[in-house]
Amino acid sequence: MRLRYGMNPHQQAAPAEPVQPGRWPLRVVNGEPSLINLLDALNAWQLVREAHRATGRVAAASFKHVSPAGAALAGPVDPAVTEPYGIDPASLDETAAAYLRARDADPKSSYGDLVALSHPVSPRLAELLGGLVSDGIVAPGYEPGAVARLSRKKGGRFLVLEADPAVEPPVEETRELLGLRLTQQRDTTELTPALLGGALPPAAEADALLGLAVLRYTQSNSVCYLHDGVAVGIGAGQQSRVDCTRLAGAKTDSWWLRRHPAVRALAFREEVRRQDRVNWRIRYLDGDLTADEQQRFAAALTAAADPLGPADRAAWLARLSGVTFVSDGALPFRDNVDHAHRHGAAAIVEPGGSVRSAEVAAACAELGITLVRTGLRLFHH
Structure with missing residues (x-):
């Protein structure tokens, strides 16, 4: 299989070849x-x-x-x-x-x-x-x-x-870095309801299983928030897990706020492209439009946008519930639980095994969050 180029256009790429001769994935x-x-x-x-x-x-x-x-x-x-x-x-x-x-x-x-x-x-x-x-x-x-x-x-x-x-794929997978060949056993653990121990209702169980699949193929550290079969907020590749939790939480809030009547009522001019309409909704919710963006946003609309103040946002966000939060690694501190709770988390799924796991469990009990420990870490790099 011929490749256009490598990681960047200035890097040539050799043809891709299957590890198992004749077995193209x-x-x-x-x-x-x-x-x-x-x-x-x-x-x-x-x-x-x-x-x-x-x-x-x-x-x-x-x-x-x-x-x-x-x-x-x-x-x-x-x-x-x-x-x-x-x-x-x-x-x-x-x-x-x-x-x-x-x-x-x-x-x-x-x-x-x-x-x-x-x-x-x-x-x-x-x-x-x-x-x-x-x-x-x-x-x-x-x-x-x-x-x-x-x-x-x-x-x-x-x-x-x-x-x-x-x-x-083969049982073992290999990569090369700086002239060093690294080999490990492929992670073949099946993602099944058994990992969750029957602790979640059917909808949350499906969300949790989707979340585990998402995190298995997301650059670590990673977490995700899920609701009704959708990974509504994914935090990837952060060195701090709580930063991941906060980043994914902000995306979850944006997803939910886009359902607010004031956002759905934004009236765009006919010539505004569909992707631009999507982006403007998000930037409107970000609340930090630059002076140039404010002018262009106003020009894209047929009528002025209704203000969506802090009280309106808080009241709408308080309506989000039934969210499942999944982490690819053990939660090291209760701050992850507190932040997840802010974004509607009713269940938290994590491997467990942190030295502060008892504190995490106590925080979940205090906030009425169902805690599920899978014993399965899903780091991906």
Whole structure:
């Protein structure tokens, strides 16, 4: 498989070759991948495949820079997701619904993403992607007409990859750094309800299993908040776990605030692009528009935006509940619990094993949060 270039355009890349001769985990249907495209695709495909195995539902992910910006299971798509794109929710099938839910977790970061689906891509999803800014897609198959539609994106350069669900990787995996070859046993632990010990109701259990799949393929440290089959806030690659928790919590708040009537009522001029409408909603909620942005935001609207003050925000955020919080490593301090509680966490899932695990458990009991310890760490680097 020929690659356009390596990690950066100035780095040449040798052709990609399967470790097991003749056993390609995926093939190129259209376009030409870069090294990062393949890293995204290989990680994203494993995420959605394992999420489907764990939950039995169609799964989708939106990948950027070797971590998911969003991930979701198929389910109802609320109007706050479809309104910015002018889409009728009734027109969506399971693959299109799963992807829209995944992209809605952090639509600003999903700009130019690598899309992953656990099931064959429908013509409806292909049509939907035709109007979104994405760089490529990986899935185990494509229904008739889907590839032709996708291949027209980006002047014919849109990357279309087909994964082979029958290919299982070798027991050992190897990487090379600075002339040193590193080998380890692949993490083959199945993500099953048994890890959760029957402590969660069905909806939270599905969220927790999706969260475990998300974190297995997110750069560590990582945590995620989940609600109704959607990873609504993912924090990746932070050196401090509580920074991860706060970052993911801010994304969770943004996801929930985008459902506020004042945000949904923003009236944009007809010529404003769909992605710009999405981005303006997020920047409006950030509350720190620069002087230049304030002028451009006002010019993009047909009517002035309603003020959304601190009291209004707090009242709306207080309505968010039933969130499941999952961590790839042990929570080292109770501050993670306190922050998760601020963002509606009703359940926390973590490996356990910290020297302060008793303090973490006490904090969960104090705040009425169900604590589940899996004994399974999911670091990914």
